[in-house]
Amino acid sequence: MSADTFAVTKIVGTSPTSIEDAIDGALTTARKTLRNLDWFEVVSTRGYINDGKVAYYQVTLEIGFKYEAAS
Numbered sequence: 001m002s003a004d005t006f007a008v009t010k011i012v013g014t015s016p017t018s019i020e021d022a023i024d025g026a027l028t029t030a031r032k033t034l035r036n037l038d039w040f041e042v043v044s045t046r047g048y049i050n051d052g053k054v055a056y057y058q059v060t061l062e063i064g065f066k067y068e069a070a071s
Helices: 019-033
Strands: 006-015 037-050 053-066
Touching: 006 019, 019 037, 019 053
Parallel strands: none
Antiparallel strands: 006 053, 037 053
16 A cells, blocks of 8 residues: 655745735746645735735745655
8 A cells, every 4th residue: 555745844935916916926936946845825815014005915825835755
């Protein structure tokens, strides 16, 4: 029987335009150094206010990825 092993990492993405862009940016950066990305969960959403307006969105993600099998 084969068993897979997964790890979870927490990252934060930011964007001045939208929550979706913050998520996409975070995942784009994560996949540059992590392989086998499997899922993500938004664990918090925040924003920064400047002069009474939204300056940027900040999204904390937990990303799950599978360890590669040993050769």
